[in-house]
Amino acid sequence: KNEVEQSPQNLTAQEGEFITINCSYSVGISALHWLQQHPGGGIVSLFMLSSGKKKHGRLIATINIQEKHSSLHITASHPRDSAVYICAVTNTGNQFYFGTGTSLTVIP
Amino acid sequence: DAGVTQSPTHLIKTRGQHVTLRCSPISGHKSVSWYQQVLGQGPQFIFQYYEKEERGRGNFPDRFSARQFPNYSSELNVNALLLGDSALYLCASSLRGADYEQYFGPGTRLTVT
Numbered sequence: 001k002n003e004v005e006q007s008p009q010n011l012t013a014q015e016g017e018f019i020t021i022n023c024s025y026s027v028g029i030s031a032l033h034w035l036q037q038h039p040g041g042g043i044v045s046l047f048m049l050s051s052g053k054k055k056h057g058r059l060i061a062t063i064n065i066q067e068k069h070s071s072l073h074i075t076a077s078h079p080r081d082s083a084v085y086i087c088a089v090t091n092t093g094n095q096f097y098f099g100t101g102t103s104l105t106v107i108p
Numbered sequence: 109d110a111g112v113t114q115s116p117t118h119l120i121k122t123r124g125q126h127v128t129l130r131c132s133p134i135s136g137h138k139s140v141s142w143y144q145q146v147l148g149q150g151p152q153f154i155f156q157y158y159e160k161e162e163r164g165r166g167n168f169p170d171r172f173s174a175r176q177f178p179n180y181s182s183e184l185n186v187n188a189l190l191l192g193d194s195a196l197y198l199c200a201s202s203l204r205g206a207d208y209e210q211y212f213g214p215g216t217r218l219t220v221t
Contacts, residue, residue, distance in 0.1 A: 030206065030207050031206065031207045033209075033210060035210075035212075041145070041196050041198075041214065041215045041217075042212070042214055042215075043151075043198065043200075043212040045210050045211065045212070048207075048209045048210075050207070086150055086151070088151075090206035090207060093164060094156050094163045094164030094205060094206045095153060095156075095164050095165075095166060095206075096141065096143070096151075096153035096156070096164070096166070096206065097153070098143075098150040098151045098152065098153070099150055100149065100150045101150050
């Protein structure tokens with residue numbers, strides 16, 4: 001069993017839809033990261049969370065430490081949001097664990 | 109400011125050879141981490157260095173080693189290459205380590221034939 005599980009694995013949405021990607025983890029963490037990877041490999045950090053909620057533009061990330069769960073929300077989705085979204089956690093031993101990613105396609 | 113840089117961009121090696129990959133962090137960042145991403149999979153953590161010391165290690169064989177230099181740049185070395193080592197190798201830097209925002213480089217695409 002992976003330490004980090006994401007759902008769904010694949011997601012297709014119409015432009016303008018509200019999107020939610022979920023991440024559950026089984027290890028004790030010091031931080032949770034949401035990453036975006038476009039075709040070609042480049043990875044961009046979207047959020048780093050240790051508690052609560054963060055918002056950048058149309059993106060919102062939440063974390064529930066007690067339930068070991070985080071969600072990434074995209075409001076008013078756009079075709080340029082099409083990418084793979086990866087959840088990763090760091091434990092107190094400075095190790096990173098990655099989810100397998102959610103492939104998002106937003107159709108105009 | 110320049111972002112994280114990695115070199116080379118691509119390289120092709122033969123089984124059994126050795127390879128050295130290089131990473132330069134963002135100016136002011138003192139931590140570098142290395143990851144392996146096999147095609148179609150999520151990244152796997154290899155090493156994390158902070159202030160020139162290894163602070164975290166993933167589940168990789170001893171053929172993989174790394175070091176961080178006084179200028180905070182880093183090298184990843186892989187000995188006795190196997191076909192399964194073919195992957196995108198990513199480097200990320202941060203201010204102080206795993207609990208800080210990670211800034212990723214473009215990666216080095218390694219093909220082992």
